[in-house]
Amino acid sequence: MDRQPGLSVRLKLTISYAAFLMLAGILLLVIWMVLQQLYPQWGIIREARSGIGGAFVPGRSNTQRAFTEISVATLLFLMVFGLVGGWILAGRMLAPLTRITEATRLAADGSLAHRVRLPGRKDEFRELADSFDTMLARLESQIAEQQRFAANASHELRTPLAITQTLLDVARNDPNRNPGELVDRLHFVNTRAIDLTEALLVLSRADQRSFTREHVDLSLTAEEAAETLLPFAEKRDITIETSGDLATAFGSPALLLQLTTNLVHNAIVHNLPEHGKVWITTSVHPDAVVLTVENTGQRLSAAMVSTFAEPFQRGSQRVRTDHVGAGLGLAIVKSIAQAHDGTLTLAPRPGSGLSVTVRLPVAPPHADS
Structure with a gap:
């Protein structure tokens, strides 16, 4: 000004x-x-x-x-x-x-690395200085995270484009090559690029909180996600079990369904080769509604689990070769949970597998109730 x-x-x-x-x-x-x-x-x-x-x-x-x-x-x-x-x-x-x-x-x-660090006892100026230092720390962390995300996103988006370029160059240099095989491979690469772009758009939408809120029952959302992914789970010899209470949150139905679907899909993909299980439960607490998704799988360490919600962190030991994914599943879940003033907690499941817990604020009463 x-x-x-x-x-x-x-x-x-x-x-x-x-x-x-x-x-x-x-x-x-x-x-x-x-x-x-x-x-x-x-x-x-x-x-x-x-x-x-x-x-x-x-x-x-x-x-x-x-x-x-x-x-x-x-x-x-x-x-x-x-x-x-x-x-x-x-x-x-x-x-x-x-x-x-x-x-x-x-x-x-x-x-952004500079801090005020005002000495002395608490007063108005020192409260202002401490708040400013906290803001700088968060801003520095967010900018560093955005820079890493931009670099990773650029790399991920460049990969399918480079593959497409290579395939086209090979086809141009070898006119006798079967065009059907080229089309199939291009279709696969293009689909992966579209999935990644859509995931980035969902992540951006959640970060901006540009959505309309309404009452959403997480138990119904969990059942819908389980029903949608049931054929995919049966193909991998995985059983899905849903249980719990009516748990009403206040947010975007589309984003909360995306959150639940990502969790269930992640639990199916990163599971045992056969006879795997996925458990989806909902519960209500005095100040929060909780959605928990657990799955069988290999034994995980706490250090490894702590990186799973970072963008493009797939965990090479957890990835199956037939479904790599965009590496944004849990990152999107974390972003959607935070956009709804909630939290995402990941922990190794006792024995083996992963336990993911999403806590969201309890929805306020309906206006007509």
Whole structure:
């Protein structure tokens, strides 16, 4: 914003301190003079002569003149003292704000690693500094995550394009090659690129929270996702079991269905080669509704599980060669959960496999209830 130049806060505080001190001095003098008029016997000695030597005692007019001169000198001293003292006090009081301003300028120039780290006990300035440091830390983390995501997304999108280019070059150099095989491979690569692009769009939509909220029963969403993926699970000899209570959240039906479908699909893909199982349960707590998806599979470590929700982290030991995926399934789940003010928790399942828990706030009552 383009603003006109003005006085600094320090100068304003200095003038305010001095003006207040001057006002207090003037008020004190006025009160004293009023009292002198009302009660003259309290203060100034009237004109008189001494009984011995005939010397004069100072009269009222001379005393008032001397008092006026002393008052003016006192007010001038108070003004100078107020300006100097106010300038020093204002500087000390605004020193934390100066450090915060400097950190703000560095952040505006792109240096997000700088922190204010204001020492001392808690007050308004230190609360502001701590909040600013927290904001910088989160902003630095988010920007670093976005940069990694952009780099990974660029790499993932470049891969199918490079494969397509290679296939077309081979076909051009070998005109006798079977075109049906080329079309099939191009169709597979193109489908993978479309899936990845759609996943990126869903992720962006969830991050922006650009969706309409309404009441959504997670138990029905879980049943719909299980029914949709049942043929895919049966093909892999995997059994899906759903159970739980009616669990109503408040959010986007499409995104919450995407969340549940991704979890169930992930549980099917990363399972045992045969006789695998997937358990989907919903539950209600005083402050949250919970969706849990568990599956059998290989034994996982906590360190490995902690990376599964990162974009494009497929976990090579968990990936089956017949279905690589875009590497965004759990990243989309995490983003959708956060967009609904919820949390995503991943943990190794006792024995083997993975347990994924999504906690979302309980939906508010219907307007007509």
